[in-house]
Amino acid sequence: MQQILDAILADDLAAVGGLPVPEEYRGLVVLADEVDIFQGLPTKEKDPHRSLHLRHVPTPELGPGEALVAVMASAINYNTVWTSIFEPLPTFGFLQRYGKLSDLTRRHDLPYHVVGSDLAGVVLRTGPGVNRWNAGDEVVAHCLSVELEDPAGHDDTMLDPEQRIWGFETNFGGLAELALVKSNQLMPKPSHLTWEEAACPGLVNSTAYRQLISSNGANMRQGDNVLVWGATGGLGSYATQLTLHGGATPICVVSSPDKAELVRSMGAELVIDRAAEGFQFWKDERTQDPQEWKRFGARIRELTGGEDPDIVLEHPGRDTFGASVYVTRRGGTIATCASTSGFLHEYDNRYLWMSLKRIIGSHFANYREASLANRLVAKGRIHPTLSRTYPLESAATAATDVHHNLHQGKVGVLCLAPAEGLGVRDADTRDEHLSAINRFRDR
Secondary structure: OHHHHHHHHOOOHHHHHHOOOOOEEEEEEEEHHHOOOOOOOOHHHOOHHHHOEEEEEEOOOOOOOEEEEEEEEEEEOHHHHHHHHOOOOOOHHHHHHHHOOOOOHHHHOOOEEEOOOOEEEEEEEEOOOOOOOOOOOEEEEOOEEOOOOOHHHHOOHHHOOOOEEOOOOOOOOOOEOEEEEEHHHEEEOOOOOOHHHHOOHHHHHHHHHHHHHOOOOOOOOOOOEEEEOOOOOOOHHHHHHHHHHOOOEEEEEEOOHHHHHHHHHOOOOEEEEOOOOOOOOEEEOOEEOHHHHHHHHHHHHHHHOOOOOOEEEEOOOOOOHHHHHHHOOOOOEEEEOOOOOOOOOOOOOHHHHOOOOEEEEOOOOOHHHHHHHHHHHHOOOOOOOEEEEEEHHHHHHHHHHHHOOOOOOEEEEEOOOOOOOOOOOOHHHHHHOHHHHOOOOOO
C-alpha cells in the first residue's frame, strides 16, 4: 500500500497501474455477530464507537465492469450512521440478498460489512469491459450500484429492480484504503479541490440535484420558493446552493444563530431559526400541533411577501412532514428523501388532496444526474461543504458527530491521504473560489 501512496503523492500516476495490489487493506466495518449489541437502547444512546471497527480485510476479486480504487478520502453520510446502529435493520440482510444474485455478487455476502458511500481517489485496476477509465485516473464515485439487466432500468437507472446504494446495500465501501466500485459509478475528480473536499459532494449533492432540479424530482424553476429543512446539513447545504444558482429562492430552516449566519454567507436571505423561534410541531410523541404548522406557514409568508413554498425539500421525516405538507402552496411539491427523525410520517391529508399538492419520493440519483451535479462542482458553481476532517482511525467519532447532529455540512475522513490539503491540480480555479470553499471550515 505504501508504494501506491508514494506514487500518488509524487504525482507519478502513470506508475500506479504497474504496482502490486495488496492482498489486504484497512476498512471500517460492522460485524454480523454484533447486530444485537444495542438491543433495548433508544436510538440516540446507540454509540457508533462500539460497532464500527477498523480492520484489515482481504482485497476483493475484481470482476467485469468494475474498478478497484485507492481511496485518498471519504466522507460520512447518514446511511453510515444507520449501518452503525443497525437501524432500521442490520445491513447484512442487504448483503445476503445481493449475494444470491450471481456467483460474482456472492463476494459481498460476508460476516463483515465495509461501509461508506463516498470516495475520492485513484483507479488502480479495471476489470474486463471497462474502457473509459484507466489505472492512474483521479476520480470521485457516486453511490448508485446497478445491474442494468432489466428493461426498467434503462429509462432511469434508479428504477432498476437491482438498484442498490454502494457501501450501504453492497460491500467494499469507501471508508477504507481500497474500494470496489462499478466503473459507471466513477466521475472525474474536480481538479481544484483537495482529496477530502472532493470526497464530500458525491452522495448529497447528487441527491439534492435529483430531488430539486431533475424532471425525476421537483423540476425546480426560476422564481420558485424552496423550503430547505436543515439548510446547513449535508443535504441541505447543497440544496441551498443549487436553489440559489438555479434562480430560485431558498427559505432556509436552521437551528442556531451560527447556522443562520452560515446560510446567509452562502447568499440566502430568507432564514428561519427554528430553535430561536420555538417551533415545536409535536405536542407529545403521538400528537402533532396544527397551530404550529399555521404559525410556521405565517412566518414563511412574512419572509416571502405572502407566498407559500413551491417546493419543500423534505428529509427530516417524521418530525417535520406534517408541517411540510401544510405549508406547501396549492399545487406545490413535497420532495422527500431520507427520514432522519423517523420513517413513519403523519400528515393531514386534507391539506394534500384538497390543495392538489404532490409528494414525490426521491432516492439518490442516476448516473446522468450525478454527473451533472459533479460538473457543477468541477466548474466551481457548487462548492464542497466540508466542516471537519478526521483520520480513518477516528471515523467512528466522525459518524457519532453526524448521529448527534454536531456537524455542519459534511464530515470528511482521510483514508490513504496522510494530511489535509493534498490533491489540488488547478490552483488558479481554487484561488478564485477559495472563500466559498472554506466557508464551512472550523464551524
